[in-house]
Amino acid sequence: MDTFVIRLWHRVGTLRALGILVLVAGLLTGGFVIAGRQTQHETAQPVKAADAASLPRATGGPSATQSAEQEAQSKAQDAASAAAAQAKAAEDAARKKKEEEASRSNTRSAGPPSYPAPASCGVYSGHRRTGCDLVVAAGFGLDQMPCLDKLWTRESGWNPHAENKGSGAYGIPQARPRTKMASAGGDYLDNAGTQIKWGLGYIKDRYKTPCGAWGHSQSTGWY
Known part of the structure:
Protein backbone atom coordinates (compact mmCIF):
# COMPACT_ATOMS: atom_id res chain seq x y z
CA MET A 1 0.00 0.00 0.00
CA ASP A 2 2.66 2.44 0.86
CA THR A 3 4.58 1.52 -2.18
CA PHE A 4 1.53 2.20 -4.39
CA VAL A 5 1.01 5.62 -2.83
CA ILE A 6 4.59 6.58 -3.32
CA ARG A 7 4.40 5.57 -6.99
CA LEU A 8 1.20 7.52 -7.48
CA TRP A 9 2.68 10.60 -5.93
CA HIS A 10 5.67 10.38 -8.17
CA ARG A 11 3.37 10.17 -11.19
CA VAL A 12 1.34 13.17 -10.04
CA GLY A 13 4.50 15.17 -9.49
CA THR A 14 5.71 14.28 -12.90
CA LEU A 15 2.43 15.38 -14.49
CA ARG A 16 2.53 18.68 -12.60
CA ALA A 17 6.04 19.29 -13.75
CA LEU A 18 5.02 18.59 -17.33
CA GLY A 19 2.01 20.89 -16.97
CA ILE A 20 4.18 23.65 -15.60
CA LEU A 21 6.62 23.21 -18.47
CA VAL A 22 3.80 23.33 -21.00
CA LEU A 23 2.38 26.45 -19.37
CA VAL A 24 5.78 28.17 -19.38
CA ALA A 25 6.33 27.17 -22.99
CA GLY A 26 2.91 28.54 -23.91
CA LEU A 27 3.61 31.82 -22.18
CA LEU A 28 6.94 32.12 -23.89
CA THR A 29 5.42 31.26 -27.26
CA GLY A 30 2.61 33.76 -26.82
CA GLY A 31 5.06 36.45 -25.88
CA PHE A 32 7.08 35.79 -28.97
CA VAL A 33 3.96 35.87 -31.12
CA ILE A 34 2.78 39.17 -29.59
CA ALA A 35 6.24 40.69 -29.94
CA GLY A 36 6.38 39.54 -33.57
CA ARG A 37 2.98 41.03 -34.33
CA GLN A 38 3.95 44.31 -32.67
CA THR A 39 7.19 44.44 -34.65
CA GLN A 40 5.33 43.72 -37.87
CA HIS A 41 2.84 46.46 -37.09
CA GLU A 42 5.55 48.96 -36.28
CA THR A 43 7.54 48.17 -39.43
CA ALA A 44 4.44 48.11 -41.62
CA GLN A 45 3.59 51.72 -40.98
CA PRO A 46 6.84 53.24 -42.35
CA VAL A 47 6.64 50.98 -45.37
CA LYS A 48 3.15 52.21 -46.11
CA ALA A 49 4.28 55.78 -45.58
CA ALA A 50 7.24 55.21 -47.85
CA ASP A 51 5.00 53.64 -50.46
CA ALA A 52 2.67 56.61 -50.29
CA ALA A 53 5.58 59.03 -50.65
CA SER A 54 6.90 57.13 -53.66
CA LEU A 55 3.59 57.30 -55.50
CA PRO A 56 3.69 59.81 -58.39
CA ARG A 57 1.81 62.97 -57.71
CA ALA A 58 -0.66 64.45 -60.11
CA THR A 59 1.06 66.92 -62.43
CA GLY A 60 -1.73 69.31 -63.09
CA GLY A 61 -5.29 69.65 -62.11
CA PRO A 62 -8.06 71.33 -64.06
CA SER A 63 -6.46 74.76 -63.61
CA ALA A 64 -3.15 73.61 -65.10
CA THR A 65 -4.94 72.04 -68.07
CA GLN A 66 -6.90 75.18 -68.71
CA SER A 67 -3.74 77.27 -68.53
CA ALA A 68 -2.02 75.02 -71.09
CA GLU A 69 -5.01 75.25 -73.42
CA GLN A 70 -5.12 79.03 -73.12
CA GLU A 71 -1.40 79.28 -73.85
CA ALA A 72 -1.78 77.08 -76.93
CA GLN A 73 -4.69 79.19 -78.16
CA SER A 74 -2.69 82.38 -77.61
CA LYS A 75 0.25 81.01 -79.58
CA ALA A 76 -2.04 79.92 -82.40
CA GLN A 77 -3.64 83.37 -82.53
CA ASP A 78 -0.23 85.06 -82.59
CA ALA A 79 0.93 82.81 -85.42
CA ALA A 80 -2.25 83.51 -87.38
CA SER A 81 -1.85 87.26 -86.88
CA ALA A 82 1.78 87.14 -88.01
CA ALA A 83 0.85 85.13 -91.09
CA ALA A 84 -1.94 87.57 -91.95
CA ALA A 85 0.43 90.53 -91.55
CA GLN A 86 3.01 88.90 -93.81
CA ALA A 87 0.37 88.11 -96.41
CA LYS A 88 -0.88 91.71 -96.35
CA ALA A 89 2.65 93.08 -96.66
CA ALA A 90 3.33 90.79 -99.62
CA GLU A 91 0.04 91.83 -101.22
CA ASP A 92 0.81 95.53 -100.72
CA ALA A 93 4.31 95.10 -102.16
CA ALA A 94 2.93 93.25 -105.18
CA ARG A 95 0.28 95.91 -105.76
CA LYS A 96 2.86 98.72 -105.45
CA LYS A 97 5.19 96.98 -107.88
CA LYS A 98 2.35 96.48 -110.33
CA GLU A 99 1.37 100.15 -110.09
CA GLU A 100 4.97 101.24 -110.65
CA GLU A 101 5.32 99.00 -113.66
CA ALA A 102 2.06 100.33 -115.06
CA SER A 103 3.25 103.89 -114.50
CA ARG A 104 6.53 103.23 -116.29
CA SER A 105 4.68 101.51 -119.09
CA ASN A 106 2.36 104.48 -119.51
CA THR A 107 5.33 106.84 -119.53
CA ARG A 108 7.09 104.80 -122.21
CA SER A 109 3.97 104.51 -124.33
CA ALA A 110 3.28 108.21 -124.02
CA GLY A 111 6.79 109.07 -125.24
CA PRO A 112 8.44 112.48 -124.92
CA PRO A 113 6.24 115.56 -124.73
CA SER A 114 5.52 117.43 -127.94
CA TYR A 115 4.53 121.02 -128.59
CA PRO A 116 3.51 122.94 -131.67
CA ALA A 117 6.58 123.82 -133.70
CA PRO A 118 7.27 127.54 -134.07
CA ALA A 119 6.91 129.03 -137.54
CA SER A 120 10.61 129.90 -137.53
CA CYS A 121 13.46 130.75 -135.20
CA GLY A 122 12.49 134.38 -135.72
CA VAL A 123 9.93 134.08 -132.96
CA TYR A 124 12.83 133.92 -130.43
CA SER A 125 15.38 136.49 -129.43
CA GLY A 126 18.67 136.69 -127.55
CA HIS A 127 20.23 133.42 -126.46
CA ARG A 128 17.00 131.60 -127.30
CA GLN A 144 12.22 120.38 -130.49
CA MET A 145 12.82 124.01 -129.70
CA PRO A 146 9.82 124.41 -127.34
CA CYS A 147 11.14 121.47 -125.25
CA LEU A 148 14.66 122.92 -125.17
CA ASP A 149 13.27 126.31 -124.21
CA LYS A 150 11.36 124.83 -121.26
CA LEU A 151 14.34 122.71 -120.17
CA TRP A 152 16.94 125.44 -120.08
CA THR A 153 14.52 128.03 -118.75
CA ARG A 154 14.14 125.76 -115.75
CA GLU A 155 17.86 124.99 -115.47
CA SER A 156 19.43 128.42 -115.92
CA GLY A 157 16.98 130.92 -117.40
CA TRP A 158 19.31 130.88 -120.46
CA ASN A 159 21.93 132.74 -118.45
CA PRO A 160 25.50 131.74 -119.54
CA HIS A 161 26.85 132.69 -116.09
CA ALA A 162 24.24 130.82 -114.04
CA GLU A 163 25.94 128.78 -111.34
CA ASN A 164 24.61 126.27 -108.85
CA LYS A 165 26.64 126.77 -105.68
CA GLY A 166 25.57 123.43 -104.28
CA SER A 167 26.40 121.17 -107.22
CA GLY A 168 28.85 123.34 -109.14
CA ALA A 169 26.77 123.14 -112.34
CA TYR A 170 27.43 126.07 -114.65
CA GLY A 171 26.13 127.91 -117.71
CA ILE A 172 23.00 127.63 -119.81
CA PRO A 173 23.00 123.78 -119.92
CA GLN A 174 24.23 123.58 -116.30
CA ALA A 175 27.25 121.42 -117.08
CA ARG A 176 28.88 119.69 -114.13
CA PRO A 177 31.72 120.19 -113.87
CA ARG A 178 31.88 123.24 -116.06
CA THR A 179 35.12 122.14 -117.67
CA LYS A 180 33.17 119.57 -119.68
CA MET A 181 32.11 122.40 -121.99
CA ALA A 182 35.73 123.06 -122.95
CA SER A 183 35.32 120.35 -125.60
CA ALA A 184 33.04 122.77 -127.48
CA GLY A 185 35.39 125.81 -127.21
CA GLY A 186 37.83 127.55 -124.96
CA ASP A 187 35.39 130.40 -124.29
CA TYR A 188 32.86 128.13 -122.60
CA LEU A 189 32.73 130.27 -119.46
CA ASP A 190 31.17 133.27 -121.23
CA ASN A 191 30.06 132.32 -124.75
CA ALA A 192 26.41 131.25 -124.87
CA GLY A 193 26.86 129.68 -128.34
CA THR A 194 29.70 127.44 -127.11
CA GLN A 195 27.62 126.36 -124.12
CA ILE A 196 24.56 125.66 -126.29
CA LYS A 197 26.60 123.55 -128.74
CA TRP A 198 27.97 121.47 -125.91
CA GLY A 199 24.53 121.14 -124.32
CA LEU A 200 22.88 119.95 -127.54
CA GLY A 201 25.62 117.35 -128.02
CA TYR A 202 25.10 116.09 -124.47
CA ILE A 203 21.33 115.86 -125.01
CA LYS A 204 21.71 114.02 -128.31
CA ASP A 205 24.08 111.42 -126.82
CA ARG A 206 22.02 110.80 -123.71
CA TYR A 207 18.37 111.51 -124.58
CA LYS A 208 18.31 111.59 -128.40
CA THR A 209 16.24 114.78 -128.54
CA PRO A 210 15.58 117.92 -126.48
CA CYS A 211 12.02 116.68 -125.88
CA GLY A 212 13.46 113.41 -124.54
CA ALA A 213 15.64 115.39 -122.13
CA TRP A 214 12.70 117.56 -121.09
CA GLY A 215 10.49 114.51 -120.44
CA HIS A 216 13.18 113.01 -118.20
CA SER A 217 13.58 116.30 -116.35
CA GLN A 218 9.84 116.43 -115.73
CA SER A 219 9.80 112.96 -114.19
CA THR A 220 13.01 113.19 -112.15
CA GLY A 221 13.79 116.88 -111.71
CA TRP A 222 17.14 116.63 -113.53
CA TYR A 223 18.55 115.61 -116.90
Missing part, protein backbone atom coordinates in the same frame (compact mmCIF):
# COMPACT_ATOMS: atom_id res chain seq x y z
CA ARG A 129 17.33 132.69 -130.91
CA THR A 130 20.91 131.39 -130.92
CA GLY A 131 19.67 128.16 -129.39
CA CYS A 132 16.96 127.73 -132.02
CA ASP A 133 19.44 128.24 -134.85
CA LEU A 134 21.79 125.67 -133.34
CA VAL A 135 18.91 123.19 -132.84
CA VAL A 136 18.24 123.27 -136.56
CA ALA A 137 21.98 123.10 -137.35
CA ALA A 138 22.29 120.03 -135.15
CA GLY A 139 19.66 118.25 -137.26
CA PHE A 140 16.69 118.60 -134.91
CA GLY A 141 13.30 119.82 -136.08
CA LEU A 142 11.80 123.09 -134.96
CA ASP A 143 9.33 121.10 -132.88
Whole structure:
Protein backbone atom coordinates (compact mmCIF):
# COMPACT_ATOMS: atom_id res chain seq x y z
CA MET A 1 0.00 0.00 0.00
CA ASP A 2 2.66 2.44 0.86
CA THR A 3 4.58 1.52 -2.18
CA PHE A 4 1.53 2.20 -4.39
CA VAL A 5 1.01 5.62 -2.83
CA ILE A 6 4.59 6.58 -3.32
CA ARG A 7 4.40 5.57 -6.99
CA LEU A 8 1.20 7.52 -7.48
CA TRP A 9 2.68 10.60 -5.93
CA HIS A 10 5.67 10.38 -8.17
CA ARG A 11 3.37 10.17 -11.19
CA VAL A 12 1.34 13.17 -10.04
CA GLY A 13 4.50 15.17 -9.49
CA THR A 14 5.71 14.28 -12.90
CA LEU A 15 2.43 15.38 -14.49
CA ARG A 16 2.53 18.68 -12.60
CA ALA A 17 6.04 19.29 -13.75
CA LEU A 18 5.02 18.59 -17.33
CA GLY A 19 2.01 20.89 -16.97
CA ILE A 20 4.18 23.65 -15.60
CA LEU A 21 6.62 23.21 -18.47
CA VAL A 22 3.80 23.33 -21.00
CA LEU A 23 2.38 26.45 -19.37
CA VAL A 24 5.78 28.17 -19.38
CA ALA A 25 6.33 27.17 -22.99
CA GLY A 26 2.91 28.54 -23.91
CA LEU A 27 3.61 31.82 -22.18
CA LEU A 28 6.94 32.12 -23.89
CA THR A 29 5.42 31.26 -27.26
CA GLY A 30 2.61 33.76 -26.82
CA GLY A 31 5.06 36.45 -25.88
CA PHE A 32 7.08 35.79 -28.97
CA VAL A 33 3.96 35.87 -31.12
CA ILE A 34 2.78 39.17 -29.59
CA ALA A 35 6.24 40.69 -29.94
CA GLY A 36 6.38 39.54 -33.57
CA ARG A 37 2.98 41.03 -34.33
CA GLN A 38 3.95 44.31 -32.67
CA THR A 39 7.19 44.44 -34.65
CA GLN A 40 5.33 43.72 -37.87
CA HIS A 41 2.84 46.46 -37.09
CA GLU A 42 5.55 48.96 -36.28
CA THR A 43 7.54 48.17 -39.43
CA ALA A 44 4.44 48.11 -41.62
CA GLN A 45 3.59 51.72 -40.98
CA PRO A 46 6.84 53.24 -42.35
CA VAL A 47 6.64 50.98 -45.37
CA LYS A 48 3.15 52.21 -46.11
CA ALA A 49 4.28 55.78 -45.58
CA ALA A 50 7.24 55.21 -47.85
CA ASP A 51 5.00 53.64 -50.46
CA ALA A 52 2.67 56.61 -50.29
CA ALA A 53 5.58 59.03 -50.65
CA SER A 54 6.90 57.13 -53.66
CA LEU A 55 3.59 57.30 -55.50
CA PRO A 56 3.69 59.81 -58.39
CA ARG A 57 1.81 62.97 -57.71
CA ALA A 58 -0.66 64.45 -60.11
CA THR A 59 1.06 66.92 -62.43
CA GLY A 60 -1.73 69.31 -63.09
CA GLY A 61 -5.29 69.65 -62.11
CA PRO A 62 -8.06 71.33 -64.06
CA SER A 63 -6.46 74.76 -63.61
CA ALA A 64 -3.15 73.61 -65.10
CA THR A 65 -4.94 72.04 -68.07
CA GLN A 66 -6.90 75.18 -68.71
CA SER A 67 -3.74 77.27 -68.53
CA ALA A 68 -2.02 75.02 -71.09
CA GLU A 69 -5.01 75.25 -73.42
CA GLN A 70 -5.12 79.03 -73.12
CA GLU A 71 -1.40 79.28 -73.85
CA ALA A 72 -1.78 77.08 -76.93
CA GLN A 73 -4.69 79.19 -78.16
CA SER A 74 -2.69 82.38 -77.61
CA LYS A 75 0.25 81.01 -79.58
CA ALA A 76 -2.04 79.92 -82.40
CA GLN A 77 -3.64 83.37 -82.53
CA ASP A 78 -0.23 85.06 -82.59
CA ALA A 79 0.93 82.81 -85.42
CA ALA A 80 -2.25 83.51 -87.38
CA SER A 81 -1.85 87.26 -86.88
CA ALA A 82 1.78 87.14 -88.01
CA ALA A 83 0.85 85.13 -91.09
CA ALA A 84 -1.94 87.57 -91.95
CA ALA A 85 0.43 90.53 -91.55
CA GLN A 86 3.01 88.90 -93.81
CA ALA A 87 0.37 88.11 -96.41
CA LYS A 88 -0.88 91.71 -96.35
CA ALA A 89 2.65 93.08 -96.66
CA ALA A 90 3.33 90.79 -99.62
CA GLU A 91 0.04 91.83 -101.22
CA ASP A 92 0.81 95.53 -100.72
CA ALA A 93 4.31 95.10 -102.16
CA ALA A 94 2.93 93.25 -105.18
CA ARG A 95 0.28 95.91 -105.76
CA LYS A 96 2.86 98.72 -105.45
CA LYS A 97 5.19 96.98 -107.88
CA LYS A 98 2.35 96.48 -110.33
CA GLU A 99 1.37 100.15 -110.09
CA GLU A 100 4.97 101.24 -110.65
CA GLU A 101 5.32 99.00 -113.66
CA ALA A 102 2.06 100.33 -115.06
CA SER A 103 3.25 103.89 -114.50
CA ARG A 104 6.53 103.23 -116.29
CA SER A 105 4.68 101.51 -119.09
CA ASN A 106 2.36 104.48 -119.51
CA THR A 107 5.33 106.84 -119.53
CA ARG A 108 7.09 104.80 -122.21
CA SER A 109 3.97 104.51 -124.33
CA ALA A 110 3.28 108.21 -124.02
CA GLY A 111 6.79 109.07 -125.24
CA PRO A 112 8.44 112.48 -124.92
CA PRO A 113 6.24 115.56 -124.73
CA SER A 114 5.52 117.43 -127.94
CA TYR A 115 4.53 121.02 -128.59
CA PRO A 116 3.51 122.94 -131.67
CA ALA A 117 6.58 123.82 -133.70
CA PRO A 118 7.27 127.54 -134.07
CA ALA A 119 6.91 129.03 -137.54
CA SER A 120 10.61 129.90 -137.53
CA CYS A 121 13.46 130.75 -135.20
CA GLY A 122 12.49 134.38 -135.72
CA VAL A 123 9.93 134.08 -132.96
CA TYR A 124 12.83 133.92 -130.43
CA SER A 125 15.38 136.49 -129.43
CA GLY A 126 18.67 136.69 -127.55
CA HIS A 127 20.23 133.42 -126.46
CA ARG A 128 17.00 131.60 -127.30
CA ARG A 129 17.33 132.69 -130.91
CA THR A 130 20.91 131.39 -130.92
CA GLY A 131 19.67 128.16 -129.39
CA CYS A 132 16.96 127.73 -132.02
CA ASP A 133 19.44 128.24 -134.85
CA LEU A 134 21.79 125.67 -133.34
CA VAL A 135 18.91 123.19 -132.84
CA VAL A 136 18.24 123.27 -136.56
CA ALA A 137 21.98 123.10 -137.35
CA ALA A 138 22.29 120.03 -135.15
CA GLY A 139 19.66 118.25 -137.26
CA PHE A 140 16.69 118.60 -134.91
CA GLY A 141 13.30 119.82 -136.08
CA LEU A 142 11.80 123.09 -134.96
CA ASP A 143 9.33 121.10 -132.88
CA GLN A 144 12.22 120.38 -130.49
CA MET A 145 12.82 124.01 -129.70
CA PRO A 146 9.82 124.41 -127.34
CA CYS A 147 11.14 121.47 -125.25
CA LEU A 148 14.66 122.92 -125.17
CA ASP A 149 13.27 126.31 -124.21
CA LYS A 150 11.36 124.83 -121.26
CA LEU A 151 14.34 122.71 -120.17
CA TRP A 152 16.94 125.44 -120.08
CA THR A 153 14.52 128.03 -118.75
CA ARG A 154 14.14 125.76 -115.75
CA GLU A 155 17.86 124.99 -115.47
CA SER A 156 19.43 128.42 -115.92
CA GLY A 157 16.98 130.92 -117.40
CA TRP A 158 19.31 130.88 -120.46
CA ASN A 159 21.93 132.74 -118.45
CA PRO A 160 25.50 131.74 -119.54
CA HIS A 161 26.85 132.69 -116.09
CA ALA A 162 24.24 130.82 -114.04
CA GLU A 163 25.94 128.78 -111.34
CA ASN A 164 24.61 126.27 -108.85
CA LYS A 165 26.64 126.77 -105.68
CA GLY A 166 25.57 123.43 -104.28
CA SER A 167 26.40 121.17 -107.22
CA GLY A 168 28.85 123.34 -109.14
CA ALA A 169 26.77 123.14 -112.34
CA TYR A 170 27.43 126.07 -114.65
CA GLY A 171 26.13 127.91 -117.71
CA ILE A 172 23.00 127.63 -119.81
CA PRO A 173 23.00 123.78 -119.92
CA GLN A 174 24.23 123.58 -116.30
CA ALA A 175 27.25 121.42 -117.08
CA ARG A 176 28.88 119.69 -114.13
CA PRO A 177 31.72 120.19 -113.87
CA ARG A 178 31.88 123.24 -116.06
CA THR A 179 35.12 122.14 -117.67
CA LYS A 180 33.17 119.57 -119.68
CA MET A 181 32.11 122.40 -121.99
CA ALA A 182 35.73 123.06 -122.95
CA SER A 183 35.32 120.35 -125.60
CA ALA A 184 33.04 122.77 -127.48
CA GLY A 185 35.39 125.81 -127.21
CA GLY A 186 37.83 127.55 -124.96
CA ASP A 187 35.39 130.40 -124.29
CA TYR A 188 32.86 128.13 -122.60
CA LEU A 189 32.73 130.27 -119.46
CA ASP A 190 31.17 133.27 -121.23
CA ASN A 191 30.06 132.32 -124.75
CA ALA A 192 26.41 131.25 -124.87
CA GLY A 193 26.86 129.68 -128.34
CA THR A 194 29.70 127.44 -127.11
CA GLN A 195 27.62 126.36 -124.12
CA ILE A 196 24.56 125.66 -126.29
CA LYS A 197 26.60 123.55 -128.74
CA TRP A 198 27.97 121.47 -125.91
CA GLY A 199 24.53 121.14 -124.32
CA LEU A 200 22.88 119.95 -127.54
CA GLY A 201 25.62 117.35 -128.02
CA TYR A 202 25.10 116.09 -124.47
CA ILE A 203 21.33 115.86 -125.01
CA LYS A 204 21.71 114.02 -128.31
CA ASP A 205 24.08 111.42 -126.82
CA ARG A 206 22.02 110.80 -123.71
CA TYR A 207 18.37 111.51 -124.58
CA LYS A 208 18.31 111.59 -128.40
CA THR A 209 16.24 114.78 -128.54
CA PRO A 210 15.58 117.92 -126.48
CA CYS A 211 12.02 116.68 -125.88
CA GLY A 212 13.46 113.41 -124.54
CA ALA A 213 15.64 115.39 -122.13
CA TRP A 214 12.70 117.56 -121.09
CA GLY A 215 10.49 114.51 -120.44
CA HIS A 216 13.18 113.01 -118.20
CA SER A 217 13.58 116.30 -116.35
CA GLN A 218 9.84 116.43 -115.73
CA SER A 219 9.80 112.96 -114.19
CA THR A 220 13.01 113.19 -112.15
CA GLY A 221 13.79 116.88 -111.71
CA TRP A 222 17.14 116.63 -113.53
CA TYR A 223 18.55 115.61 -116.90
